Amino acid sequence: FLITAITSVLVSYNSYGGLVSKVGFMSVGIIAIFTTLMGFSAILKKEIKQHQAWMRYSYACCLASVMLRIWSPGLSLFISNDILVYQIVAWLSWVPNLLYVKFVLNK
Numbered sequence: 001f002l003i004t005a006i007t008s009v010l011v012s013y014n015s016y017g018g019l020v021s022k023v024g025f026m027s028v029g030i031i032a033i034f035t036t037l038m039g040f041s042a043i044l045k046k047e048i049k050q051h052q053a054w055m056r057y058s059y060a061c062c063l064a065s066v067m068l069r070i071w072s073p074g075l076s077l078f079i080s081n082d083i084l085v086y087q088i089v090a091w092l093s094w095v096p097n098l099l100y101v102k103f104v105l106n107k
Helices: 001-013 018-044 047-064 064-078 082-092 095-106
Strands: none
Touching: 001 018, 018 064, 018 082, 047 064, 047 095, 064 082, 064 095, 082 095
8 A cells, every 4th residue: 555655646746626636635645655654663563552543544545545436426416617526526535534533543
């Protein structure tokens, strides 16, 4: 997954939807790299709980590509502007995932 996260940051420079989309996709890539490395570091130190928490965040970032494909068609039913849909999905595909993980971990 780390290789995918790194390449997603590079690909984000060419994303459709202007600066809003580029920053959204670049952000999830950077967060994915960070959380994956933190999870890897934690497991090397035998910090199981921290590893599990970091990897949940990493997985939430990984699921952004799935959520993008779920959100896009639904939003397109209500918003006719394709660029606006893409800009919204660039953030909606991963921010709720991370908030959900945060909620679950704090429960």
